[in-house]
Amino acid sequence: MGHKKGQIPWNLGKKMGEHTKEHNIKIGEGVKKTFxxxxxxxxxxxxxxxxxxxxxxxxxxxxxSIAMKRRVFERDNYECQDCGLKxxxxxxxxDPKGLTVxxxxxxxCPNCHRLRHRKVA
Ligand SMILES: [Zn+2]
Ligand SMILES: [Zn+2]
Numbered sequence: 001m002g003h004k005k006g007q008i009p010w011n012l013g014k015k016m017g018e019h020t021k022e023h024n025i026k027i028g029e030g031v032k033k034t035f036x037x038x039x040x041x042x043x044x045x046x047x048x049x050x051x052x053x054x055x056x057x058x059x060x061x062x063x064x065s066i067a068m069k070r071r072v073f074e075r076d077n078y079e080c081q082d083c084g085l086k087x088x089x090x091x092x093x094x095d096p097k098g099l100t101v102x103x104x105x106x107x108x109c110p111n112c113h114r115l116r117h118r119k120v121a
Contacts, residue, residue, distance in 0.1 A: 062100050064091045072105045082112035092116055 035042040064072070069091050078086055090113050091105045098104040108116065 064100050064105055068100070068102060068105070071102055073107050075102070076107035079107065080109035080112050081106050082108055082115070085109040085111075 035045075072091050073089055076089075078089065080086070080089060088110055089107045090110060092108045092113050093100070094104050094106055
């Protein structure tokens with residue numbers, strides 16, 4: 001076992017923070033492995049993606065900006081408009097086909113948000 005020739009450092013010639021295609025593929029493989037080991041994480045992710053896809057019906061909905069979310073939360077007293085919880089609020093489109101404007105957004109906790117999407121579907 002001779003290491004005399006010297007091992008090439010893994011990051012040789014790579015700039016810090018450089019994201020090569022190869023590097024991104026490696027990240028993807030890591031995610032796959034995580035999904036294999038923790039199927040419940042995969043299910044959760046799937047649910048989230050489905051939820052997001054629901055918001056894209058018609059292709060006109062864009063996600064509200066952070067500033068817009070803050071305005072909506074402020075208007076709604078930082079409370080879930082269905083149950084009054086004040087945690088982890090999200091913006092929900094009242095009219096899923098409508099525009100992403102303050103008037104069409106409502107603050108909901110993740111739980112009520114999920115319920116609303118279930119009712120519509
Ligand atoms: Zn709620
Ligand atoms: Zn929603």
